[in-house]
Amino acid sequence: xxxxxxxxxxxxSATAIATQSLTQNFDDFLLMLTTQLQHQDPLSPTDATEFxxxxxxxSQLEQQISQSGKIEDLIALQQAAQSIGAVNYLGKTVEIKSxxxxxxDGSATITYDMPAGAINASIGIxxxxxxxxxxxxxxxxxxxxxxxxxxxxxxxxxxxxxxxTVVVSAVDADNIPFDAIPVFFSGTVDAVWQFEGETFLxxxxxxxxxxxxxxxxxxxxxxxx
Numbered sequence: 001x002x003x004x005x006x007x008x009x010x011x012x013s014a015t016a017i018a019t020q021s022l023t024q025n026f027d028d029f030l031l032m033l034t035t036q037l038q039h040q041d042p043l044s045p046t047d048a049t050e051f052x053x054x055x056x057x058x059s060q061l062e063q064q065i066s067q068s069g070k071i072e073d074l075i076a077l078q079q080a081a082q083s084i085g086a087v088n089y090l091g092k093t094v095e096i097k098s099x100x101x102x103x104x105d106g107s108a109t110i111t112y113d114m115p116a117g118a119i120n121a122s123i124g125i126x127x128x129x130x131x132x133x134x135x136x137x138x139x140x141x142x143x144x145x146x147x148x149x150x151x152x153x154x155x156x157x158x159x160x161x162x163x164x165t166v167v168v169s170a171v172d173a174d175n176i177p178f179d180a181i182p183v184f185f186s187g188t189v190d191a192v193w194q195f196e197g198e199t200f201l202x203x204x205x206x207x208x209x210x211x212x213x214x215x216x217x218x219x220x221x222x223x224x225x
Contacts, residue, residue: 112166113182189202
């Protein structure tokens, strides 16, 4: 099962940490400069050139803090724009890379991309507990293939509608297994939401990051009578 993780550190939190660090440096520098002025020898004051350099550093720190705040504002605007734009995905059919398939009304379409050189290949269907429901022979020709599962197990018993896990495996002429063979899932976007600065889409049983959408299209329109 492939559910996208949303616990990664976001850009906004990283910017906040950077701003906090800059602010601390700014405060430390200001304290050092003030202390230096308070304790300098009146007969030998701080060199004018050195004092100017310190004021330049002071100004640069102040500008960095100001720019960090502006960057944070830009990130917030970008995230808001991304969320608003993601609303356009609602009701659309999208394709993502996922090992899940959705059985509806006794039918599920499984799409996979077979690598070149496969000799023997199979498709396994597992239920939500990880139990193997049934297996089928897979097309060994290289490229993308669609397979329609009728929802029955090895005994011919129709399984309940819901999500199932798909495992496509294959071996080459030397009987060496291929690495994980890509499986794709298509479905309608039901919801759009944000978590920790990331935009997610709910596509049937799958929750996926917006940037992992591979394709989007209008749903098939039934023919008019």
